[in-house]
């Protein structure tokens with residue numbers, strides 16, 4: 001008797017999405033002023049490996065947080081999810097409490113042996129994954145392993161959770177074949193529809209992790225580049241900024257943990273004690289953001305030299321606005337001695353313009369480089385920062401958004417060689433450098449692989 005030949009397994013594929021920084025307008029954003037946020041070149045990478053049909057399991061392998069859990073596909077609450085008739089094009093604006101309840105016991109199965117704080121982190125990620133997997137997946141498909149590695153520090157206000165959510169959303173939409181492309185001839189309107197779809201489902205996952213997020217992080221992570229974000233009484237408005245310059249950025253992590261909610265409450269209390277002055281400051285931040293936006297939209301950031309006749313370059317003007325924004329944030333009381341120490345060290349090295357980013361009270365500072373800063377100066381500063389327990393990252397502002405590598409193979413166009421990325425290689429890559437060397441988006445120019453959806457520029 002002839003043996004039945006089994007179908008070949010679908011090859012592994014990868015998706016990747018960037019983190020973000022707030023460039024202008026944090027805290028004032030809470031009071032309806034505009035904010036500018038930009039994608040950075042630190043990214044999350046998700047490898048999806050298909051299992052044979054007989055393996056009826058799905059594994060989440062999130063090694064940055066030490067989460068590795070396997071569920072039996074047939075034990076998951078498919079019936080509850082399918083009763084909703086949700087489709088990939090459904091616009092989900094809030095979480096369905098009954099679906100959350102159905103997911104909860106399965107998310108609670110993870111990492112039972114860990115202390116409460118770490119376990120909570122794991123259950124949040126598991127909840128986001130299961131909610132999306134059950135909404136977009138099918139019990140009839142093969143089993144999968146979802147392996148995630150990220151170069152974005154977690155809990156530093158750099159949108160690490162949003163980039164994870166964008167990766168999950170893109171991967172699941174690719175798996176249920178509801179994304180076309182990305183491909184070189186794709187009309188921009190079609191690319192926009194795809195990006196919107198990824199963003200909407202990423203927001204659903206972000207809601208599972210953060211409760212009531214504004215949506216700015218997942219929007220930047222999906223589309224990349226930069227956006228203006230403004231909260232309003234209706235849905236928040238997110239507008240992509242056309243032609244955002246790819247500026248070099250130094251990102252310095254204080255490694256000082258902070259609570260966003262506490263910093264926001266601090267400003268609220270200040271506003272209650274000194275309403276007029278605080279409103280002036282918030283208004284000032286809002287105007288600063290608008291000025292920065294005008295500058296970014298109209299100026300040429302390509303010229304590296306300082307302009308002749310002592311006319312400041314666009315970059316210098318942007319730098320002034322960065323410094324002013326930090327000053328306003330200090331007045332609101334949301335800086336921290338560690339952030340001020342960073343400013344002192346960076347100002348002394350005279351390499352650019354610095355402000356805190358995000359909620360403050362710890363977290364990260366950003367510095368936009370002056371043109372022509374020498375590598376030795378940066379290295380010297382790096383040593384000083386390391387001595388004092390700060391962690392520095394060099395990154396590019398306005399990085400590309402969600403990307404796909406399908407199949408997970410890089411081609412070197414000059415030598416014609418191919419490099420396959422498999423589970424083992426990906427898991428064994430050491431640290432952020434190892435991940436970037438192996439699969440980094442935009443890291444190695446000598447090979448082809450990652451593809452992006454391209455929006456029309458406004």
Ligand SMILES: Nc1ncnc2c1ncn2[C@@H]1O[C@H](COP(=O)(O)OP(=O)(O)OP(=O)(O)O)[C@@H](O)[C@H]1O
Pocket residue numbers: 044062064065120121122124125148149150153154155156157158159160161162164209217260
């Ligand atoms: N690399 C990662 N792998 C798995 N889960 C992650 C990762 N990064 C973030 N998460 C999930 O997101 C949750 C929230 O992250 P947290 O808010 O601390 O950081 P963040 O997203 O970097 O910060 P922010 O939202 O202020 O920018 C974590 O508890 C975890 O569940």
Ligand SMILES: C[C@@](O)(CCO)CC(=O)[O-]
Pocket residue numbers: 022025026027028029030157214260264357358359
């Ligand atoms: C401080 C804040 O403006 C930014 C935190 O990253 C809070 C918010 O906008 O939700």
